[in-house]
Amino acid sequence: MQAAVFNALSEPSRLQIVELLRTNPHPVGEIAETLAIRQPQASKHLKVLAESGIVRAEPRARQRIYHLLAEPFGEMARWIDSFEHVWEVRLDSLGDYLQTTHTEEGAS
Amino acid sequence: MITQLLKKKELHFERSFAAPIEAVWSAWTEADRLREWWHPDKTTVTDCEVDLRVGGRIFVITLASDEMGKYAGTRWPMDGTFTRIDELRGLSYDAKSWTEGDEDSATITHTNVLTLSSEGERTLVTLHVTITDIGPKAKLAAFGMKWGYKSYLDALGKQLAGPPNH
Numbered sequence: 001m002q003a004a005v006f007n008a009l010s011e012p013s014r015l016q017i018v019e020l021l022r023t024n025p026h027p028v029g030e031i032a033e034t035l036a037i038r039q040p041q042a043s044k045h046l047k048v049l050a051e052s053g054i055v056r057a058e059p060r061a062r063q064r065i066y067h068l069l070a071e072p073f074g075e076m077a078r079w080i081d082s083f084e085h086v087w088e089v090r091l092d093s094l095g096d097y098l099q100t101t102h103t104e105e106g107a108s
Numbered sequence: 109m110i111t112q113l114l115k116k117k118e119l120h121f122e123r124s125f126a127a128p129i130e131a132v133w134s135a136w137t138e139a140d141r142l143r144e145w146w147h148p149d150k151t152t153v154t155d156c157e158v159d160l161r162v163g164g165r166i167f168v169i170t171l172a173s174d175e176m177g178k179y180a181g182t183r184w185p186m187d188g189t190f191t192r193i194d195e196l197r198g199l200s201y202d203a204k205s206w207t208e209g210d211e212d213s214a215t216i217t218h219t220n221v222l223t224l225s226s227e228g229e230r231t232l233v234t235l236h237v238t239i240t241d242i243g244p245k246a247k248l249a250a251f252g253m254k255w256g257y258k259s260y261l262d263a264l265g266k267q268l269a270g271p272p273n274h
Contacts, residue, residue: 084119086148087119087121087235087237088121089148089149090145090148091121091123091233093147093148094123094125094132094135094145095123095125096145097135097141097144097145098125098126098127098131098132098135099126099127101131101135101141
């Protein structure tokens with residue numbers, strides 16, 4: 001686990017920003033307003049999130065619009081899949097075990 | 109928020125084994141047998157406790173071996189309580205799994221329903237796992253996979269997908 005990602009998401013305001021951006025991209029002003037924090041503070045949080053690859057800014061007119069990068073959420077689904085995979089492997093292992101013991105017990 | 113993406117997650121497994129139902133039941137319900145097959149490759153089971161009664165405990169600690177590189181020595185406990193015991197037919201248990209040292213934040217809570225049925229000389233095993241909750245750090249770990257866990261899981265997945273070497 002990279003510390004940067006932990007740091008990025010371990011701060012409540014930054015998690016709130018992630019939650020906010022899940023529905024729509026927002027400019028920094030709106031983000032600050034929704035979270036009831038000052039804009040420089042919001043910018044600071046967004047900088048951390050951007051550096052960790054969680055959000056990306058796109059300049060539009062005179063504003064920077066922040067949106068969430070989809071990839072980490074896809075990774076989350078994959079993480080759950082890995083839980084499933086462990087079970088598949090575990091059941092394979094059970095099959096091997098049963099084959100060994102059943103054959104042994106049958107032979108004895 | 110992030111939990112909404114996960115909500116409840118249902119996993120369903122179904123396998124037919126060339127073994128009598130008694131053998132499958134023993135493999136699941138006797139600690140000495142359970143510990144023989146529970147661990148994925150590159151891990152070992154260090155603790156295994158099965159108190160086969162409703163309210164009894166099913167407790168397994170899996171330890172990452174030296175082969176797992178930087179994860180070597182990591183312990184992953186699973187601590188569960190039986191909620192249903194139906195001799196030779198099935199059982200259910202509620203459990204939590206976590207990374208030792210991170211219990212508060214890295215815990216996954218899941219319910220597990222095991223059903224056995226005879227198919228002549230074979231036994232059909234169905235297992236239904238419902239992930240009901242996932243701790244904050246486990247959520248972050250899900251994010252972090254892209255940067256850290258991904259390579260570990262890819263490697264683990266590759267290892268696990270290989271032929272079993274038992």
